[in-house]
Amino acid sequence: MTRPVLEARGLVKRYGKVTALDHCDFDLMPGEILAVIGDNGAGKSTLIKALSGAIQPDEGEIKLEGSPVRFTSPNDARAEGIETVYQTLAMSPALSIADNMFMGRELRMPGVMGQVFRRLDRRKMEEFSRQKLADLGLMTIQNINQPVETLSGGQRQGVAVARAAAFGSRVVILDEPTAALGVKESRRVLDLIQEVRSRGIPIILISHNMPHVFEVADRVHVHRLGKRLCVIDPKEHSMSDAVAYMTGAAVPDAVAEPA
Numbered sequence: 257m258t259r260p261v262l263e264a265r266g267l268v269k270r271y272g273k274v275t276a277l278d279h280c281d282f283d284l285m286p287g288e289i290l291a292v293i294g295d296n297g298a299g300k301s302t303l304i305k306a307l308s309g310a311i312q313p314d315e316g317e318i319k320l321e322g323s324p325v326r327f328t329s330p331n332d333a334r335a336e337g338i339e340t341v342y343q344t345l346a347m348s349p350a351l352s353i354a355d356n357m358f359m360g361r362e363l364r365m366p367g368v369m370g371q372v373f374r375r376l377d378r379r380k381m382e383e384f385s386r387q388k389l390a391d392l393g394l395m396t397i398q399n400i401n402q403p404v405e406t407l408s409g410g411q412r413q414g415v416a417v418a419r420a421a422a423f424g425s426r427v428v429i430l431d432e433p434t435a436a437l438g439v440k441e442s443r444r445v446l447d448l449i450q451e452v453r454s455r456g457i458p459i460i461l462i463s464h465n466m467p468h469v470f471e472v473a474d475r476v477h478v479h480r481l482g483k484r485l486c487v488i489d490p491k492e493h494s495m496s497d498a499v500a501y502m503t504g505a506a507v508p509d510a511v512a513e514p515a
């Protein structure tokens with residue numbers, strides 16, 4: 257049996273009287289795009305926040321490649337190769353694309369200039385960013401020193417996904433990456449997601465957009481009332497099945513377990 261890259265058992269997260277996660281299980285298999293779908297307030301964002309260290313669950317266990325982990329911040333998860341693009345993009349609009357790519361892990365100049373004077377190695381950072389954006393086919397961005405605020409919504413989303421793909425050596429998590437994007441821009445982001453998967457990096461995709469989910473996902477985790485209701489194969493279920501499961505209009509007859 258293949259071991260999950262990232263797994264969780266019995267996650268519980270309470271906010272006062274609200275139980276956002278109610279003994280939630282989760283499995284992400286190697287090299288897959290796993291979509292997480294569910295109604296508003298079902299607990300999807302809370303789940304990925306727990307997996308990415310943005311919040312700490314009250315109960316339950318998370319394992320990365322079989323070993324228990326306890327992330328106390330997103331930086332802990334990033335250090336383990338788990339990169340997340342949250343719904344709020346967390347970009348600095350006035351800074352350049354290159355600066356945004358590196359936020360929090362800037363490259364310093366070698367020797368005294370870097371160690372004592374903390375001078376950034378801008379040339380290296382720009383070169384790296386240019387290469388990563390080119391690798392992902394983001395050729396529409398002309399100038400790596402362009403402030404992020406001058407980019408279109410789709411290009412910004414592209415930079416955020418490229419940043420996650422560049423540093424997410426184990427897992428890339430995307431919370432609603434195509435929300436608020438036009439048709440063309442969404443297409444670009446969906447292509448990027450598939451490009452990341454083709455490099456062997458598994459992706460968790462949270463989305464309300466069923467056509468997008470059914471186009472790219474290998475498996476679909478249906479989340480309802482704070483827990484995983486079932487995992488379905490999008491080739492064997494229709495979009496209306498998925499919507500019926502997540503809203504409670506129908507109950508799945510078999511719960512598909514990970515391979």
Ligand SMILES: Nc1ncnc2c1ncn2[C@@H]1O[C@H](COP(=O)(O)OP(=O)(O)OP(=O)(O)O)[C@@H](O)[C@H]1O
Nearest residue numbers: 271274275276294295296297298299300301302303
């Ligand atoms: N910081 C918080 N404080 C209080 N309640 C919270 C907090 N974060 C989430 N919740 C509650 O937990 C529940 C799950 O929220 P969550 O954002 O995880 O749902 P979701 O499935 O991502 O929803 P959506 O699709 O609307 O983004 C909701 O009832 C929400 O109000």
